[in-house]
Amino acid sequence: MKNLRVEAIVLAVGLAILGVFLYCGLRSFSRQDRIVSVRGLAEKEVKADHVIWPIVFKTSSNDMQDLYRQLNSSNQVIKNWLQANGIPANEISVGAPQISDLRANQYSDLSNRDRFSLSCVTTVSSSQVDKVRSLIPRIGELLAKGVAIAGDEYSNQVQYDFTKLNAIKPQMIAEATKKAREAAEKFAKDSDSKIGKIKSATQGLFEIDDRDQYTPYIKNVRVVTSLNFYIEN
Template identity: 55%
Template structure:
């Protein structure tokens, strides 16, 4: 005769253990699924370390040969001015002149002009001496004394400033952004009566560099946002 009582006890113990395992499994699954996703921001203002300055002037005339000689003299005068002020020849480049035949413009209203040719000449300064170049931009009026009028207003020839030393500040900014993200995660964990666990996933956003404002393009704002997912524990 079978011992039904013993089998019943074994079955009850097995069911009890199964229930414990299921409970622990659900608890671990729920715990595993708990997380918080936060973003950390780091910003820094830095001075531009590279400047590109196009010096533009125009020449009008009817004789291309005479215009060529005039442009050659003007270019030499500008080169001498820039070198006198402390720029190296390697920082200065002379662009090919842009010539417009006013009489050949089919839809222009220039038929009454006494000149046939309008020549635009550009000498470009590209330098890491940002402060010096900014000073020269404010002093370019001196070229008027030497017979050269630098023109402006053409969007193609605006002064531009760059920041090229991003790799020097990247590690520190990433560290700051990560720290800020962790502080936000810790605050969330505290408010939810949880403990902050390990990082489950992290991604670093792209660095962006922009002008601080329209009036100070030589000051740049560097920005990065990191996104980090932390696990939460009871």
């Protein structure tokens, strides 16, 4: 009889402990099942710190040697003009010339045209964004020097880039995370709850776009952070 009483006490204690664990486990499960998903957006305007400026010149002739002379002369004029205006030689590169034989095209009307056409691109790749921007409107000065500059070519547009993204990443991620937490806290307040720990977090890709079509040298950087918070009573 005594042994049965001891066993009963042990069983009762065991069941009580099990009940406590089950209760705590169910509370934990219930608490972890309540989450809120929020997003935080961070945006920042920055100025481009690098520019690529293609300068295209075109000419034509019936004589290949004449084309060659024009090519060398025009390339030198362009290079001299750039260097005279503060662009160093190591920021200037000259591409291979493109030559077309117009008579090879059976649909060409050669009655008033030279046989050969030539185009060549001189490219400025520089971190002197403001200086290059000041030179672009002055490109007509090359026309006065006898260089036939071609403009508005889709494949040779001025390109502005922002290369210092890594320097602003931490600040922007922190800002996006802060805004996400603020959104979660507002949700919790409206539902008479409070925010717990972060369950999971996902950082979106950084996007860099022109602010608008008129100021491509001003960039808009944005990133979205997604957070899942536990909700507590």
